[in-house]
Amino acid sequence: MKDFMKINENDNVIVALKEMKKGEKISLENTEIEALETIPAGHKMAVKDICEGADVIKYGFRIGTAKEDIKAGQWVHTHNIKTALGDLLEYKYEPVHMEEKITEDATFLGFQRPDGKVGVRNEIWIIPTVGCVNNIATALAKRANAKVKGSVQEVIAFPHPYGCSQMGDDQEHTRTILADLINHPNAGGVLVLGLGCENSNIDVLKPYIGDYDEKRVKFLVCQEVEDEMEKGGELLEELIDYAAAFEREPISVSKLIIGMKCGGSDGFSGITANPLVGRFSDLLISKKGTTILTEVPEMFGAETILMNRCENEQLFDKTVELINDFKQYFKDNHQTIYENPSPGNKKGGISTLEDKSLGCTQKSGNAPVKGVLAYGEPVVAPGLNLLSAPGNDLVAATALAASGAHIVLFTTGRGTPFASPVPTVKISSNSSLAGRKKNWIDFNAGVLVEDQELDETAQKLFDYVVEVASGKKVCSEEAGFHDMAIFKQGVTL
Incomplete structure (x- = not known):
């Protein structure tokens, strides 16, 4: 070493x-x-x-x-x-030409959905419209898991505290994220569980969901039935019967959408785990796949690198808006834009936001930016996309899933057990963490400062992601962890 x-x-x-x-x-x-x-x-x-x-x-x-x-x-x-950073800045588009490579296609074993989307899991999701029914959702999932069959892997509830007493954009974001998750192809079937009197009730939520398959999506308003547990159980049995008919089949990796996120970074993150994910991103994109980079505050100080990789000036303008809107959000809430990294980051060797940001953006690799997404906006452009979301681990990972990510790659130097609505691959920046927390860490990037080469290790990570897409469970799935969090920005009534 x-x-x-x-x-x-x-x-x-x-x-x-x-x-x-x-x-x-x-x-x-x-x-x-x-x-x-x-x-x-x-x-x-x-x-x-x-x-x-x-x-x-x-x-x-x-x-x-x-x-x-x-x-x-x-x-x-x-x-x-x-830090040497200031507040709102003026930016100039100075495009950097990047050669786009094409490599041989590969396949994974996934689930082809009738609407043309593909999934890497065949789960039944229970999505509450409001926090008041969280415990019902959890109880229904626990009971229904005894009846799982065929290719259905698990019934999962996603409790959250929102859906009522919200206003304006804050409420809109909740509705958008819930609708995105309802439409996610990793769910073979979805039970939308409402209370009945909430702001984001089922009738209000349906326009956000759009067209849906009545065999795949069922609705239950708890105030409108005598026994919500009995009725919910019946609907979940119907969803299990429907989803059990899907089987894994070979699908091109060009259909894969992978989210990229880091948290609990250390001084190794920017030289091992994040560059590794960047090389993975380039490799997947060379096979016409898609990656999404988020946590906008952790682009501050490195944003011009991403701006100048935008494919055209329109995308550059959207990236400038992405950055400055987030800075304005800080200012509107009377917070310092360039706050130092967290205590864990500092302990790991990261001194300033620029230090963290330059390490963080290593996850983007070298591909051109093909899309810039608002919070909750589904990805449509193959290639590298930038997504508006904060740095918070649970909120950002949920945002990646909501925008369409089948899997999230999460790099860390400190370690964390959290999950997201989709398989969340934990990649350690150092071998010590990988050795100590084998129940958390799925892949060790620390070998890059020992005896392994970046390209070789990136291929190993690519092969591992294909295994996960084909059904291999990550550590958080083995532990039964499934988290989701929505970006809370407004007034609570």
């Missing part, structure tokens, strides 16, 4: 790949540098003197400015570096 990594030739810091003791010496570009203090694994050490106010460079880009003079060999972190 290497002791350190200099990511870009223009960087004035390196990343320690293992703890570097005070007094330890390294050789870099024919220069010997002594660590002036202990540098934790995943953290940065200056390899050149950096004057107060000068740029700190990592990934070949500025990740902040020095708050004081920093000597070569010193630890570079939150105590001596600060």
